[in-house]
Structures are given as structure tokens and as C-alpha cells.
Amino acid sequence: MLSIVLSIGENILILFVMIAIGVVFARKNILTREGASQLTEIVLLIATPCIIINAFLKDLSGVSWQNLLFVAAFAAVIHFLGILLAPLFFRKEPDARRKVLRFAMIYANVGFMGLPLLEGFLGSDGVLYASLFIAVFNIFCWTHGVKLMNSRESSGVPLRKCLLNPGTIGLGIGLLILVLRIPVPDPVSSLLDSLAGLNTPLAMLCIGVHISAVAPRQILRDKPMLAAAALRLLGIPAIVFLLLTLFTREYALFAAILLQSAMPAAANAALFADRYQGDRPLASQAVALSTLCSLVTLPLMAVLAGLVCR
Numbered sequence: 001m002l003s004i005v006l007s008i009g010e011n012i013l014i015l016f017v018m019i020a021i022g023v024v025f026a027r028k029n030i031l032t033r034e035g036a037s038q039l040t041e042i043v044l045l046i047a048t049p050c051i052i053i054n055a056f057l058k059d060l061s062g063v064s065w066q067n068l069l070f071v072a073a074f075a076a077v078i079h080f081l082g083i084l085l086a087p088l089f090f091r092k093e094p095d096a097r098r099k100v101l102r103f104a105m106i107y108a109n110v111g112f113m114g115l116p117l118l119e120g121f122l123g124s125d126g127v128l129y130a131s132l133f134i135a136v137f138n139i140f141c142w143t144h145g146v147k148l149m150n151s152r153e154s155s156g157v158p159l160r161k162c163l164l165n166p167g168t169i170g171l172g173i174g175l176l177i178l179v180l181r182i183p184v185p186d187p188v189s190s191l192l193d194s195l196a197g198l199n200t201p202l203a204m205l206c207i208g209v210h211i212s213a214v215a216p217r218q219i220l221r222d223k224p225m226l227a228a229a230a231l232r233l234l235g236i237p238a239i240v241f242l243l244l245t246l247f248t249r250e251y252a253l254f255a256a257i258l259l260q261s262a263m264p265a266a267a268n269a270a271l272f273a274d275r276y277q278g279d280r281p282l283a284s285q286a287v288a289l290s291t292l293c294s295l296v297t298l299p300l301m302a303v304l305a306g307l308v309c310r
Contacts, residue, residue: 009295021205042202043202043271052170056131056177079136087102090102100149105265111134113264118130118260142166207267207270233297237297244257262301
């Protein structure tokens with residue numbers, strides 16, 4: 001169990017070092033807010049589609065299709081659960097804050113944190129389950145998530161704009177490769193890996209830039225943001241835990257789904273807030289706060305999975 005805690009702590013520490021570099025760069029004026037906005041575009045337009053396509057290049061032969069379908073179905077249920085519960089919270093908050101808090105509650109960091117964590121924790125099975133979760137996440141995030149966070153059009157975002165974006169285009173390419181079994185040459189695969197590798201460091205740098213002007217005390221005094229973190233890290237995972245006990249006691253399957261449901265707020269909260277002119281500082285704070293708190297809650301979820309499935 002100690003190895004689990006250390007693995008989780010290591011991943012969180014790496015993210016916070018990247019965020020800290022962004023804070024230092026912003027305060028030294030090495031990386032400005034305008035520069036962070038440009039990095040955001042690189043992440044969303046280039047790195048994110050590459051991550052999604054990579055998720056479909058994994059070898060699926062080692063895991064039963066029944067388990068893969070179970071993970072995908074449960075991932076969809078988890079996102080629907082968040083979307084249905086979100087309107088019950090943060091009703092009194094201003095529109096810009098309400099959008100960010102609900103997004104942070106619904107969408108988890110299943111890619112930046114979940115993928116490497118499950119790889120270290122569960123091995124190749126963890127990679128496959130995490131990849132499927134990422135694929136489902138992107139379907140919801142790049143449709144409902146975009147519509148939720150886009151404040152440029154008061155009437156909402158047309159369905160066409162939700163469906164034709166880097167995330168869903170990457171998803172479509174990945175599905176074609178999987179279904180049609182299209183061979184991907186090694187140079188192309190290496191290129192995708194390299195571009196996907198830009199995702200986490202650039203996203204964390206951007207978050208650091210946006211929280212650089214905010215005092216730590218201000219974050220801890222923001223009760224709605226603390227509530228969003230609690231719902232993301234404990235509320236939704238608690239419901240998922242109860243549901244999982246009804247359907248499976250297979251450890252890798254149970255742990256992968258529970259841990260992905262318990263990841264901190266997705267970095268997309270900060271990236272979307274930046275791109276769609278939302279509350280950037282709040283989104284960055286929500287990601288940073290929930291990531292820090294997950295140092296305690298994620299090991300707890302791993303322990304619960306072990307107790308139920310032993």
C-alpha cells in the first residue's frame with residue numbers, strides 16, 4: 001500500500017513542480033498571460049488530439065472486450081452523473097464562476113494524472129482502461145464541456161461547433177484506426193507520442209501563470225471552490241464506489257474506474273476558461289486546489305478498492 005501512496009504522491013509532486021515553474025515564469029515576466037493563451041492553443045489544437053489518437057493505438061489483445069465495454073459504459077455513466085448533479089450546486093454564484101465550478105466538479109484529470117498513475121499502479125491493463133476512460137471523457141468534454149464553458153455566445157454554442165473541434169476530430173480519427181485496423185507507421189506513432197508529450201507540461205505552465213497573481217489565503221477562503229473540490233474528489237467517487245460494488249469485484253477493473261472517477265479537476269477547466277474568456281484565475285485555482293487535496297483522497301480510494309476486492 002505504501003507503494004501506491006508513493007506513486008500517487010510522485011505524480012502529484014511532478015504536476016506541482018510544473019505549476020510552480022509557471023508561477024515563477026509569470027512573476028519574472030518570462031511567460032505573460034498572452035503567452036499562456038498561445039500555449040493553450042497549442043495544447044488544445046495539437047497535443048490534445050494526439051493524446052486521443054494515441055489512446056486507440058494501444059494493444060487491446062490482453063483484455064476482454066467485456067471489460068473494455070464495461071469501463072466505457074461506466075465512464076459514460078460517471079459523466080452523466082456529474083452533468084445531472086451539477087445544476088443542483090452553485091446556483092447563487094455569478095454566471096462565470098458557476099460555469100467553472102460545475103466544470104471542475106464534472107470533469108476529472110483522467111489524462112494528465114490518471115493515465116500515468118494507472119500505468120504505474122495497474123500496468124498494461126491500467127493503460128487500456130485509462131485510455132478508454134480518456135476517450136469517453138473527450139466525447140463529453142468537447143461537447144457538453146465546451147458548451148458549458150463558452151461564454152462568447154449568450155444563446156449557447158451550436159451543435160456543429162461542439163462536434164467539429166480538435167477533441168472530437170481526434171476521437172474520430174482514433175475510432176477509424178481502431179475499427180478499420182489501419183496500420184500506423186512507427187515514425188507517425190513517434191510523432192504522435194512527441195506531440196502528446198507537450199500536453200501536461202504546457203497545461204501546468206499555463207495554470208501556474210493564471211494563479212501567479214492570487215494569494216493562497218484567497219483560495220482557502222473560497223467556500224464554493226472548496227465545495228467543488230469536495231464533490232469532485234469525494235462526492236462523485238462515493239456514488240461510483242457504491243455502484244461498482246453492485247457490478248464487479250475484479251480488482252483491476254474496480255480500482256481503475258474508481259480512481260479515474262476520483263481524479264482532481266481536469267486541467268481543461270483552466271484551458272477552456274482561457275480560450276473562452278471565462279474566469280481564468282478561478283479555474284486555475286480549482287485545478288491546483290483539487291490536485292493538492294487528491295494527495296490524500298486518491299490513496300484513500302485505492303485502499304477502499306483493495307478492501308472490497310481482496
